[in-house]
Amino acid sequence: MKYMIICVETAEDFAKRNDPVQAGPYWNSWSAYREAVAKAGIFVSGAGLAPPEMGTTVRLRDGKRLVQDGPYSDAKEQLGGFFVIDVPDLDTALSWAARCPGAAYARVEVRPVLQMGD
Amino acid sequence: MTDHQAQAAVDRVARESYGRLVAYLASRSRDIAAAEDALADAFGLALRHWPKEGLPRTPEAWLLTAARRQLGKAERHARVIRSNEAELTRHIEEALEAMTHGEDGMADERLKLLFVCAHPAIAAEAQTPLMLQTVIGLDAARIARAFVVPPATMSQRLVRAKARIRDTGIRFAIPDTPELPARLDAVLQAIYAAFSAGWDAMDGVAGGELSDDAIWLGRTLVQLMPQQTEALSLLALMLHCHARRAARRRGDAFVPLAAQDTALWDDGLIAEADGLLVMASRGEGFGRFQCEAAIQSVHAARKATGRVDAAALETLYAALVRLAPTIGAQVAAAAACRDAARGLAMLDGVASEAISAYQPYHAVRADLLARLGRGAEATHAYEKAAALALDPAVRQFLLARMTQA
Numbered sequence: 001m002k003y004m005i006i007c008v009e010t011a012e013d014f015a016k017r018n019d020p021v022q023a024g025p026y027w028n029s030w031s032a033y034r035e036a037v038a039k040a041g042i043f044v045s046g047a048g049l050a051p052p053e054m055g056t057t058v059r060l061r062d063g064k065r066l067v068q069d070g071p072y073s074d075a076k077e078q079l080g081g082f083f084v085i086d087v088p089d090l091d092t093a094l095s096w097a098a099r100c101p102g103a104a105y106a107r108v109e110v111r112p113v114l115q116m117g118d
Numbered sequence: 119m120t121d122h123q124a125q126a127a128v129d130r131v132a133r134e135s136y137g138r139l140v141a142y143l144a145s146r147s148r149d150i151a152a153a154e155d156a157l158a159d160a161f162g163l164a165l166r167h168w169p170k171e172g173l174p175r176t177p178e179a180w181l182l183t184a185a186r187r188q189l190g191k192a193e194r195h196a197r198v199i200r201s202n203e204a205e206l207t208r209h210i211e212e213a214l215e216a217m218t219h220g221e222d223g224m225a226d227e228r229l230k231l232l233f234v235c236a237h238p239a240i241a242a243e244a245q246t247p248l249m250l251q252t253v254i255g256l257d258a259a260r261i262a263r264a265f266v267v268p269p270a271t272m273s274q275r276l277v278r279a280k281a282r283i284r285d286t287g288i289r290f291a292i293p294d295t296p297e298l299p300a301r302l303d304a305v306l307q308a309i310y311a312a313f314s315a316g317w318d319a320m321d322g323v324a325g326g327e328l329s330d331d332a333i334w335l336g337r338t339l340v341q342l343m344p345q346q347t348e349a350l351s352l353l354a355l356m357l358h359c360h361a362r363r364a365a366r367r368r369g370d371a372f373v374p375l376a377a378q379d380t381a382l383w384d385d386g387l388i389a390e391a392d393g394l395l396v397m398a399s400r401g402e403g404f405g406r407f408q409c410e411a412a413i414q415s416v417h418a419a420r421k422a423t424g425r426v427d428a429a430a431l432e433t434l435y436a437a438l439v440r441l442a443p444t445i446g447a448q449v450a451a452a453a454a455c456r457d458a459a460r461g462l463a464m465l466d467g468v469a470s471e472a473i474s475a476y477q478p479y480h481a482v483r484a485d486l487l488a489r490l491g492r493g494a495e496a497t498h499a500y501e502k503a504a505a506l507a508l509d510p511a512v513r514q515f516l517l518a519r520m521t522q523a
Contacts, residue, residue, distance in 0.1 A: 001287045089289035090239060112286055 002113035003093035007102035009080035014051040029101035046083035128168040136255040141227035145290035150280045152202045160184035229342040230290040236304035244279040246311040264328045347401035351408035354394035358414035361387035372511035380421035406442040453482040458489040477506035488523040496523035
């Protein structure tokens, strides 16, 4: 089954990416994780996302395109990045999610990816 | 064999087989609901045929054959979608095949099913009901009664949990060693929750029979994991409590443990419980359920010795508070204090936001105050406890105590 490991971060977590002290460990831990996932042969896809203030929201209403700056919600926690992995079951996916750097400082959600045709 | 005995034998075999068959099929398809649907008609047939014709030599093969035949009648099973049906039929064929070859027949996957039911990804409130339904085959309406929830709510809870198991792909497996203690604890807690629901409801009241079901689950777990000291201990704990069932009421009146007539306690259950505790003591460590069972064993010894070893109780309760610092354990430890002033001091240390609606806290406080000769305060605490008591017999008992304070 395919699962998405969704890493949800706060503004402070996003700030670590550019913090002179924390940026090093932050990026190192993510590339190490990415490498481990690839080595295990379970990597399907994955990406880190620019912070929510870089988001632009689009809606189509009555044929008109409404574009707004900022993320779709004002939630304190925002999507920071994701991995899609292919493993036999939820328990294996949870083990991989627990190893993901985000699990230690933020929150990680694991969701099954729908198969086409489901 | 009388009709009644025949029916009881059929029920017993059906219950044992039900869990084994659901577990076998679900562990392969992860689809508990589909397995249940496929088996429902087969069990209906069995309960009609077996009492008349006698038990088949291999009840599970009989049931699977009946289930396969029912699955064949595809149109009647709008509930089971076709792709699942083909897969289920394949699993049934596999199981029948295994039974003709293997000496033990089909593998017993009930342990895996127990771990799935108590998986942390399943809502806590659904775990015990799910176990009762999938492993024992209790219907949702009866489970709803026991947990004082509307039947529709309980059905929905169970349907959701089963869909979650199927759609999130929860693994049917015994957890790996590092996770095993925590996962096993969840299984034990879920079984104990069933026992407590039955215990609180008392005999005759809706849900009272759940205690028997919980003991049955406890026995199954011990049979499947005979080396686990906490599984042995949980069964011992439940059997010790169960042994006193007949002594808990005199007419309609509540009888506290210390005043119970030990002649009414069941010797067979006490002996079995103590035997399990001896086995548990050979294992490593000292767990929460082992401690609770040991406490009940001290109480049970009154039947043989005529006295209660208060020092042992005090020590065990202190250990329990360290192992499982719940409000219940803290309040019980305070009650077990031989020095009433110390007991009262312990109660004062319990977090205040948790105790306002907790009846045992006020009952124990009242008792300790009465022992210290603080009558007015004791009366006040008894009033509070009586107001919080849900069981009318317990309320009566507390009010009677109040007049003596």
